[in-house]
Every structure is written in structure tokens, then in C-alpha cells.
Amino acid sequence: xxxxxxxxxxxxWCEGVTSGHDVITTPITFAREISRVVYARCAQCHRPGxxxxxxxxxxxxxxxxxxxxxxxxxxRMPPWGAVKGFGEFQDDGGxxxxxxxxxxxxxxxxxxxxxxxxxxxAPSLARAAPVAVPAGIPVDGELSLKSDIKLTAIAPRRVADxxxxxxxxxxxxxxxxPLLWLYxxxxxxxxxxxxxxxxxxxAATRIEVSPAGAATxxxxxxxxxx
Numbered sequence: 001x002x003x004x005x006x007x008x009x010x011x012x013w014c015e016g017v018t019s020g021h022d023v024i025t026t027p028i029t030f031a032r033e034i035s036r037v038v039y040a041r042c043a044q045c046h047r048p049g050x051x052x053x054x055x056x057x058x059x060x061x062x063x064x065x066x067x068x069x070x071x072x073x074x075x076r077m078p079p080w081g082a083v084k085g086f087g088e089f090q091d092d093g094g095x096x097x098x099x100x101x102x103x104x105x106x107x108x109x110x111x112x113x114x115x116x117x118x119x120x121x122a123p124s125l126a127r128a129a130p131v132a133v134p135a136g137i138p139v140d141g142e143l144s145l146k147s148d149i150k151l152t153a154i155a156p157r158r159v160a161d162x163x164x165x166x167x168x169x170x171x172x173x174x175x176x177x178p179l180l181w182l183y184x185x186x187x188x189x190x191x192x193x194x195x196x197x198x199x200x201x202x203a204a205t206r207i208e209v210s211p212a213g214a215a216t217x218x219x220x221x222x223x224x225x226x
Contacts, residue, residue: 026109030058031118034106037099039123041078047125056122058113069107072100079189086166086181087154090194134192136218139167143207151201153194153220154180161187165215170206177201180217198222 028034038046038055046055055061061068071077072095080094095103106112136155137143151169159165163185169177180193209215 022110022112024110024112026105026112028102028106028109029112029114029118030061030106031114031116033102034061035119037095037103039120041093041095041099043123043125045078050125058116062111062113065107065111069104072103074184075100076184076186079186081182081185081189081191082193083181083183086178087193088196090196093191134218134220136220138216138218139207139209140216141209141212145201145203145205145207147203149201149219149221150198151179151195151219152198152222153192155192155218155220156182156185156190156215157218158216159185159187160214161185163214165217166210167217168208168210169201170208172202172204179207182215192220194220 035058038061042055044050045052048054048056053060053064055064055068068077075094078093078095080092082089082092082094084092084094084096134153134155136153137149138157154167156165159182163182165180165182165185167179167181169179171177177199207219209217
């Protein structure tokens with residue numbers, strides 16, 4: 001009887017210890033995969049002395065695991081702002097779909113640490129310089145180009161915090177060029193969106209910012225190629 005009671009007590013104790021830890025169901029670990037995403041995409045802000053709490057170590061990141069998953073699934077973080085596929089930009093700060101799925105699978109699988117020996121070298125981070133917005137052609141609502149331009153970048157000038165704005169160019173032949181789509185824009189993280197390749201837009205191209213009155217943007221140009 002005493003032996004049975006001891007076995008039962010041991011079983012209850014073991015169950016309590018087990019329930020205090022996450023069940024690990026994924027081979028994805030912070031040390032091997034997630035740290036590389038964090039270092040590349042999050043560390044500029046989420047670091048000691050940064051503008052947000054640090055996520056550089058497993059001990060710092062683990063308590064935020066569920067929140068991290070929710071933020072990246074909603075594409076609120078990193079605060080790149082531009083929707084992928086609607087214009088191709090240099091230095092795209094948004095996560096790829098593969099990176100989003102990697103983080104989601106890590107969290108759903110118990111968010112394991114992995115072998116610390118597999119951690120990459122900690123990033124060397126300089127304080128980010130203020131974003132300089134070049135002069136450009138302002139567009140508030142709609143604008144018809146009076147001459148050919150070579151568009152190299154687009155800069156939001158007035159966008160409501162949390163607002164969503166779409167900018168398109170309709171050429172005289174009716175073809176439509178997607179220029180920029182901002183989704184849940186965070187005004188505290190401004191960007192100038194430099195295109196990977198500049199685009200030539202002929203005179204009479206109609207630039208439209210929608211919804212009307214929601215934002216002002218600037219078209220950054222170089223002399224059009226003739």
C-alpha cells in the first residue's frame with residue numbers, strides 16, 4: 001500500500017514538473033535559425049540601448065515568443081510598411097514568407113533554445129542615422145505628369161499612423177504600374193523606398209494616391225533617359 005502511494009506521489013510530482021515546461025515538437029531552434037532572423041531583421045531596434053526591448057539572447061526573446069509570432073504574422077514587425085509584390089525595393093526590411101513561417105513553427109513547437117554553440121556572431125550595430133527625405137515631386141491625391149520622368153524612389157510625406165495607402169501610376173496606354181502599398185504604416189519608423197530598378201514614366205502618366213486625401217508622397221526622380 002505504501003509502495004503504491006509512493007508511486008502515485010512520484011507520478012504526480014513528475015507530471016507537475018513536466019507540465020511546467022513546453023513540449024518541444026520542432027527541430028527549429030533559436031540558436032540555429034531564429035537568432036539569424038532576429039539579428040538580420042530585428043536587432044537594429046531590439047537591442048541593448050535600442051528603441052525597444054532587446055531580443056538578442058534566448059533568455060530575452062523567449063518570454064516574448066507568442067507576441068513575436070503574432071506581430072510578424074500580422075506584418076506589424078519589422079515595421080517596413082510596404083506590402084511585398086507591390087513594387088520591388090532595395091534593402092527590403094520586411095520578413096519573407098519563409099521567415100514568417102519559420103518563426104511561427106518555432107513558437108508552435110515550443111520555442112526551443114537549441115545548442116548555444118550554433119549561435120552566429122552577434123551583430124555589430126551602429127546607431128541608425130535619421131532618414132533624410134530627398135526633394136521630389138509632391139503628390140496629394142492625383143497628379144498628371146507634365147514631362148517624362150525616371151522614377152528612382154518614393155517617399156511618404158504625410159501618412160496617418162496605422163494608415164494604409166496605395167500609390168499607382170497609369171500610363172497613357174492604360175497600363176498600370178504599382179508603385180507603393182503601405183499597410184498599417186508606422187509613422188515613427190519612416191522610410192524612403194528606393195526601387196531596385198528605376199522606371200521610366202512618360203508625360204501624361206497619372207499618379208494616384210488612394211484613398212484620396214489619406215497621404216502625401218514625393219516622387220524621387222533623376223533626369224529621364226531619352
